[in-house]
Amino acid sequence: MKNHDDKRQKAHDQLRSKAEALLQAKQDRQPPLPPPKAPKRALHELEVHRIELEMQNAELIRSRVEAEKALERYTDLYDFAPLCYLTLDPAGVITAVNLSGAAILGVERFRLLGRRFASFIVEEGRQAFAAFLSKAFISHTKTSCEVSLQTDTKVPFFAQIEAIAAEPGAECRIALIDITERKLFESRLFQAQKLESLGILAGGIAHDFNNLLMAIFGNADLALLHIDGESPAAEHLQRIQQAAARAADLTRQMLAYSGKGRFRVENLDLNGLIEEILQILKISISKKVSVKLNLQRPLPAVQADATQMHQIIMNLVINASEALEERGGSIIITTGDQECSGNYLNEEALSQHLSEGHYVYLDVADTGCGMSKETMAKLYDPFFTTKFAGRGLGMAAVQGIVRGHKGAIKVESVQGVGTTFRVLLPASDLPAELLHQDESIDDWKGSGTVLLVDDEAEVRRIGAEMLQSLGFTPITANDGQEALRIYQKVANIALVILDLTMPVMDGIQCYTELHRLDPDVRVIMSSGYSEQEVAQKFTGQGPSGFLLKPYTLSALRDVIRAFC
Incomplete structure (x- = not known):
């Protein structure tokens, strides 16, 4: 307390000394006046006090101007910072918000004041946020959490919240950071790692399985060489071959899922492939479902394996047919070509880095039930299926085939309206080759x-x-x-x-x-x-x-x- 009084006294003495000096300087510049009627000492004190007041007033004005400039700088920094700054009362009501925050939340600032911040949090996360806010007010230390926000003007996005209580029970100051890009990157990285791990597993299983199938195929082939074609055993051996062929097809799906399923690459015309298997497609789906073609001609060729392209088309069409269920509807198969940017191609490309350029697309659209967000999130997971009977390898294999061909796959779905899958494959500068038949000679022999x-x-x-x-x-x-x-x-x-x-x-x-x-x-x-x-x-x-x-x-x- 004594130190404080000493400082005040010192400041007062300094102010008085300055006033005395100013008064003396003023008197030195003026001619001497006749002795005043009032006591000379009283006049001197009044003049000193007046000068002191003027000096204090000037100092106050200067301090106010500096404070106003500092407030202006702070306001600019607060309002135009790239983060959302909020102040909440203990009930979670917004009492202050910066302009960037209003822009991020998509609501004018004056409309935000008095609104509960929890109204922007998706419903399933509100209870957790209430617990977080209570903790922030009690702890009086910086507390963090991640929330999913939903506004009127943009799709749901992820945010990281840093909160600290200004003073016990009064208000809580919040910094909100949009981390949607980071969360998407983490999700894609996790998905890529999962695909890589499962791809290695699928490839390893397929490798061992293929060795077993070699024994089945080989023994059946050799047995057929040594028996009469009219023998009853010949039919059984042919059935063994057919079963082995179906098993080999399953291993091809597993290799396709691992992204290593391109077996015989040719310059293909997708239109010709679609027309070639159109009749098979119609037989494979419900009679209540119609298949319509909207094929662009001419269409650039793609470098692809015909068998794998067949599998893509069949899987997408059969999935579309199942989405139509018993009510029937239409499946529209469309082809075309387009220029694609790197950002568009790599939105869902996981660990791949696809180059921008000229791509051929294949669309399979249905007028079915559509998919929920939960279903779409698991669409390419192996062994995930919404059907009672099914292996769930269809879409996983499609994605693997597309990845193996350096392409991309997009999906748009609206519940009650339908779903559209778009497969994008790099266009080839070479003309399409005619699909050729096997012309091997069965009785060919070699030596050596x-x-x-x-x-x-x-x-x-x-x-x-x-x-x-x-x-x-x-x-x-x-x-x-x-x-x-x-x-x-x-x-x-x-x-x-x-x-x-x-x-x-x-x-x-x-x-x-x-x-x-x-x-x-x-x-x-x-x-x-x-x-x-x-x-x-x-x-x-x-x-x-x-x-x-x-x-x-x-x-x-x-x-x-x-x-x-």
Whole structure:
């Protein structure tokens, strides 16, 4: 207290000294006056006090001007900050808000004052926010939470709230940050990681499954070669082949889901593919559903695998038919081309980075029941299905096929109105090729020694018997190192069939060493993955051919015949 009084006294003394000095200076500039009638001392004191008052008034004016400038700067910073600043009373009513906050919330500032902030929070989050606000008022320390907001002028968005109580129980000051982009990025990153993990799992299962199917296909093919076509057993063997083919189709869906399902790439005309399977589509859906075509002509070609494109079209049309249920309706298939920006393509591209440019699109639209937000959020999840009976692999496989073709897929759906899927594929500058029929000759035979390398004993056994039936002398090896030893010891090996995935030394390492030993070596790489996926693993010159697992006797014959 004494220190405070001393400071006041010191300030007063300084003010008086300045006033005395100013008065003395004034008197020095004026001629001497006759002695006043009033006491000279009293007049002197009055003059000093007047000057003190003038000086205090000037100081007050200067301080007020500075305070007004500071307030103006603060107001500008407050109003035009890129964040939403709010002040709430204990009931959660808005008592102050900056201009940026009014813009973010989409309501004029004067209309926000007196409104409960919770009215902007989506209904399911209001109870949690009330608990957060109570905690903020009690703790008197900075508290954070994330909320989902809904305004009249924009779609729901995510916000991070930083709150602190100004003084006990009086008001709470809030900074609101729009984190929608961050949340979307996190969601896409999580989805991409999930797809990558499940894709690796699906690819691994498909690889092992393909080896099992090799035994089924091979034994059935070889058995049919050794029995009379009129034998009752022939029909059973053909049914085994059909069941194995359906199982192989399932592995292709799994590989498609992993984004590695492009098997035979050609320059295709989507219009021709659609027209080719139109009759099959009509048979596969309810008779109450009509299919209408709206095909752009001419349409640029796309570099794609015809079988995978068939799968996309079939899955999308069947899904659309199921959305129409028993009431019937229309499915409209539309094709066209458009220029696409990178932002448009990558909105839902997950881990991909698609290049802007010219794309061909395929639309499948229905007039069905539409989808809820919850259903759309799980649309591409593997094994998710809204049908009582179904594997839920359809849309997951479609997405995988599209990713494998460096394309994008978009969906728009309104409940009670319908759904439209748009598949975008890079347009090709080359003309479309005519889909060709298999012209292989069933009784073709070859000769020479073939080295078959595979880590699965059953694949080696079946493969060797197939090669023998085609006229070749097979030698087998169970890994890359053994294959190298055999190739160095055995002369005149005409061809090497090399598995991609093996322990000890895999197919890529083995091919590199074989090519170093003999630059003219002819190698057919065998894998359950696509030819494009395998080709990407090689730098420089790659293998001479590719054999997709599981392969049949006719597929093996066709691939080998190209080199003999």
